[in-house]
Each structure stands twice: as C-alpha cells, then as structure tokens.
C-alpha cells in the first residue's frame with residue numbers, strides 16, 4: 001500500500017517536472033515556426049480592385065492596424081485584446097520597405113492572410129486576422145490596395161513595436177491553434193443575389209463572429225459556425241481604459257438576442273453605432289459606414305437563420 005503511494009508520488013513528480021520543462025521550452029521558444037511554401041501569385045491590380053480593397057481594409061484591417069495619431073496603418077498597441085494574451089502591438093503594414101511591408105512579395109502577403117504564417121515562417125498570433133474562406137477576388141483586392149499610394153498605406157517609416165505574447169498565447173499557438181492549409185481550389189465570391197449566402201460570407205470574413213462568440217480562445221476560424229457560443233455573445237474585449245465591454249448576443253433568441261430587433265435598428269447599429277434611446281455603441285465595436293444597407297441587411301437576415309442561444313448579456317455603458 002505504502003509502496004503504491006510512493007510510486008504514484010514519484011510518477012507525479014516526474015509529470016510535474018515534465019510539465020515544467022515543457023513550460024520553459026515553450027516560453028523560451030516564443031511562437032512556433034513553420035515551413036513557408038513558395039507560391040506563385042501576382043496581384044491583378046486595377047482601379048476596381050484597389051477601390052474594393054480599400055473598402056475591405058477599412059472595415060477589417062484598419063480596426064487593428066490603425067495608428068490613431070498618424071491616421072495610417074503604421075500599427076498600434078491593441079488595447080482591446082484581453083490582457084491574458086499579453087501586450088500586443090499590430091504592425092506597420094504601409095509600403096515602407098524597412099518597417100512596413102513594402103518589400104514583401106504579393107505571394108508572401110497572400111500566404112500570411114490565408115495560412116497565418118509570416119514570410120520568416122513565424123506563426124502570426126491568434127489576434128491577427130486569418131482569412132481561409134475569403135474569396136480570391138477579395139484577397140486580390142486587399143493586396144491591390146496595400147500596394148497603392150493611398151494615404152492609409154503610403155510608405156511611412158515608423159518602426160514596429162514587438163509584441164510580448166503571454167505564456168497562454170504561446171501555449172495556444174503551440175498546441176491548439178495551427179496554421180491553415182493554403183486553399184487548393186479557387187474560392188468564388190458569394191452570390192450577391194442570395195442574401196443569406198452574402199450575409200454569412202460577411203459575418204465570417206469581416207470577423208463579426210470572432211468578437212460576438214463566446215471567447216477569442218475557442219473561436220474556430222476554419223469552421224466559424226462551430227465556434228463555441230457562435231454569435232451568442234459574452235466575449236470580453238476591452239475598451240481604451242482596459243475595461244471589459246461584453247459583446248452582445250446576436251443570435252435570433254427573442255429574449256436575449258436580436259429576435260426583437262428590427263432590420264432598421266440593426267442596420268443603424270452596425271453602420272453608425274447608433275441605438276435608439278440608448279448610448280451609442282462603444283469601442284471596440286466600431287461603426288461600419290462602408291457597408292451598404294444591402295450588406296448590413298444581409299448579415300441581419302443570415303443571423304436570423306442561425307440557432308438561437310439563450311445567453312443574457314448585460315450591457316454596461318461607461319461614460
């Protein structure tokens with residue numbers, strides 16, 4: 001009997017020692033690295049693709065990469081990232097050749113956006129957008145715009161601040177979050193005459209689901225609708241003062257979701273951040289004025305088709 005305990009004790013000690021070793025290993029090795037596949041891609045740049053790219057980048061990338069003092073995409077500290085992820089800076093993605101991405105090839109940008117792997121093989125952390133399902137034409141539009149001389153992305157030599165990912169972020173990236181495979185088939189644009197399909201495409205590719213599901217840590221970017229608490233809200237991004245702004249439930253549940261919201265109310269909230277009889281929506285929910293009424297309405301109609309989740313999220317308004 002006593003001997004049995006001793007063996008269990010030794011076993012436990014060994015397990016603890018191994019866990020400790022694993023932890024030191026992960027901590028000193030930073031984020032994991034992967035092989036970079038060479039792909040042959042050159043953006044097809046034309047005035048339409050640049051304009052479309054500007055629209056997508058302003059809605060999707062600017063929320064994280066915008067330097068508010070400079071008014072361009074030279075990067076900033078990501079104040080809305082929960083502190084459990086560490087201290088996170090987005091980077092300079094202007095055309096500067098030293099500090100920005102001016103010397104990245106189109107293929108390197110494409111590969112990062114699709115897989116999450118940077119050109120040096122480093123995995124880009126969980127808070128950088130990954131676009132495994134975005135249509136080829138939209139990705140082409142993003143890259144076309146990044147190459148343009150628009151004031152948002154014109155070369156600006158502001159040095160990057162290195163992120164300090166937490167131990168948790170490193171564990172997540174070593175164990176749970178893996179790069180996505182480079183798509184092997186063409187991804188077509190959604191059929192814009194099918195509002196539900198268009199709404200689903202926007203709700204996934206504009207990252208609405210990642211803030212509005214249960215937790216950043218458990219989101220599933222490959223199969224967004226399998227993310228725990230899909231659109232049920234309760235995720236905890238932070239505002240500029242580091243206070244939690246809970247995300248509301250956007251499932252069609254009548255009591256706790258958007259079941260009673262009208263389409264007009266939804267469109268006003270999404271495009272302009274306005275709520276009738278209540279304070280405007282607070283950061284990090286930024287308005288999406290670039291969405292058309294048709295697109296915002298498509299998201300609404302799509303959300304009406306997903307499974308309702310009963311999850312009451314109490315709104316807190318800070319002044």
Ligand code: HEC
Nearest residue numbers: 060061064088089090091093101118124125127128129163
């Ligand atoms: C939710 C926040 C977020 C969104 C949305 C986002 N990014 Fe990022 N991005 C980051 C962060 C944070 C980093 C830095 C990661 C690191 O520390 O390595 C980054 C890194 C990058 C890099 C690598 C830069 C370098 O020099 O290594 C590129 C390129 C990039 N982002 C482009 C984009 C584009 C294009 C979009 C829109 C399609 C986008 N990002 C959307 C947060 C974001």
Ligand code: HEC
Nearest residue numbers: 206207208211245246247248269270281282284285299315
């Ligand atoms: C960075 C995280 C984030 C992203 C991305 C995001 N939201 Fe939000 N959203 C929030 C937060 C936080 C609130 C609550 C703000 C408040 O209470 O003032 C909110 C509020 C809302 C509301 C108001 C709901 C209500 O009951 O009043 C709607 C509608 C909404 N978001 C839709 C969207 C859509 C559609 C998208 C994508 C196009 C989106 N959100 C992307 C964080 C986000």
